[in-house]
Amino acid sequence: MTGPEQRDADPRADDPRDPAPDERARPHRAGPPHAAAGRGRLPGRPDQGPAARGQAGRPGAGDRRSGMDRGGMNRAGQGRDARSGRGPRPGRPPSDPARQAAYEAVAAVHRDDAYANLVLPEILREMRLHGRDAAFATELTYGTLRALGTLDLVVAAAAGRDVARIDPPARDALRLGAYQLLFTRVPSHAAVNQTVDLVRSVAPGATGFANAVMREISESDLDTWLGRLAPDAAQDPVGNLSVLHHHPRWIVRAFADVLGNDLEETARLLIEDNQPPVVHLCARPGRADAVDLADEVGGLPGAFSPYAVYLNGGAPGELAAIVDGRAHVQDEGSQLVAAALLAAPVEGSDARWLDLCAGPGGKAGLLGAVAAQRGAELVAVEVAEHRARLVERATAGMPVRVLTTDGRDAGRDPLLPAGSFDRVLVDAPCTGLGSLRRRPEARWRRQPGDLPPLTRLQRDLLAAALRAVRPGGVVAYVTCSPHMVETQVSVTEGARRSGVEADFVDARTLLPAGMPKLGPGPTVQLWPHRHGTDAMFLAVLRRAE
Ligand SMILES: C[S@@+](CC[C@H](N)C(=O)[O-])C[C@H]1O[C@@H](n2cnc3c(N)ncnc32)[C@H](O)[C@@H]1O
Incomplete structure (x- = not known):
């Protein structure tokens, strides 16, 4: 994959939410995202x-x-x-x-x-x-x-x-x-x-x-094996789903908690998690139009994001639009939450934007493209040197300044002064439980013990963002995990610890009209089985005047 969202060996082992480099687009399913076939046989091929x-093509010993x-x-x-x-x-x-x-x-x-x-x-x-x-x-x-x-x-x-x-x-x-x-x-x-x-x-x-x-x-x-090995659904429904749909029990529990303990819906999510995701492109604003791009690549315009194109197949990295920087590979949910930050109304100045966790640069690529249209500048912060270089590559030719520094120092660092930004994105490092479709091994590698250090980091980064935003400005807190402690708990705690007064903006109003099943607000949780996106969480806060 040549897009900026390619993940590499990840020092933070956070949420690898981006399309895998080898991922090929699967045919787009007509109609709204739906639960795919249950636990039956997956498409194989007759063995030859x-x-x-x-x-x-078989390498001999000497080829190895x-x-x-x-x-x-x-x-x-x-x-x-x-x-x-x-x-x-x-x-x-x-x-x-x-x-x-x-x-x-x-x-x-x-x-x-x-x-x-x-x-x-x-x-x-x-x-x-x-x-x-x-x-x-x-x-x-x-x-x-x-x-x-x-x-x-x-x-x-x-x-x-x-x-x-x-x-x-x-x-x-x-x-x-x-x-x-x-x-x-x-x-x-x-x-x-x-x-x-x-x-x-x-x-x-x-x-x-x-x-x-x-x-x-x-x-x-x-079916016979599952009947033998899965715990009884009546006695242990979570354990039953865990075996039937191949997710660790603690992850099934966490998903069910967020879905109001609706186990039928939880099962639909688990089934969707077992499907390879459709590859989404982001038509960069000012450089490409999604409808034209869909024609060009033989895909379909996205259902929700005005920038999204669903690929029908093929290797995205070989597309001319990717090679020449008119588009990048990006889940539609990631596009929606980045666009939501820009849709929040702010009064007064609106020219200084901050992306506090920018690597490898997917959202910075979208924010930077809009910054060029609106005469704004984006400061993109990334703590890992090599990921900061990826951000530079992803935002080449855009009004974006990349800083390799610790985002937790925002509001104290002279390069990121307190109260100086109009819009701030905190796309926080997280467990990535919202993008299990993309990393087949991730669900078995992740452990509940990963949560405490990540949530500490999430809270510190949100607190820093609230210090760095000006009164009246907005902060979008985003994770690619629906886990309650990384979403609601981190937001509440991060805001409390910042010592900065801020109010929730109803994030539903910042998403395209007509998006279904966004919940009661003010935060929004997207889902693979409801929206066809990664399970992105979005909270938007406005700093009090
Ligand atoms: C979820 S990823 C961001 C994805 C990115 N926004 C995108 O759309 O491509 C989180 C990023 O935060 C970075 N990070 C982790 N701790 C950080 C810190 N203290 N300050 C700044 N960046 C940090 C990680 O290296 C990682 O690149």
């Missing part, structure tokens, strides 16, 4: 086997580069040369290239803390996989990682032991095999044989074990 597909060459960095920012996992052994019969690629990606995610959306494209490139093979490898990787918790229950039940007690290479191969058996149309015999071949090449001692486990899994279909 390595013989039918030929061996072209070290893990460091692909996938680059892990979450800790370490190179992958320290990887300890086993690749296929020379001379052993490897499985087919698509499955091999998926195995390598899943293993890198678990072994090296890699991000699937970064590591998989590298592996596909290295293995020279394209077309159907690349699509199959992507489906296997993303599907396996999304459904991991449920797959692990199945593998453990079939193996008669917890997955923690299975050798990691065999465990990852079995997870991929179970996914093929239960979630795709790959014929059972092919899923079993290919998985056993894969285990033979990565964990030869476990070949017989893998064969037995795969055969046991293949004895029952997904």
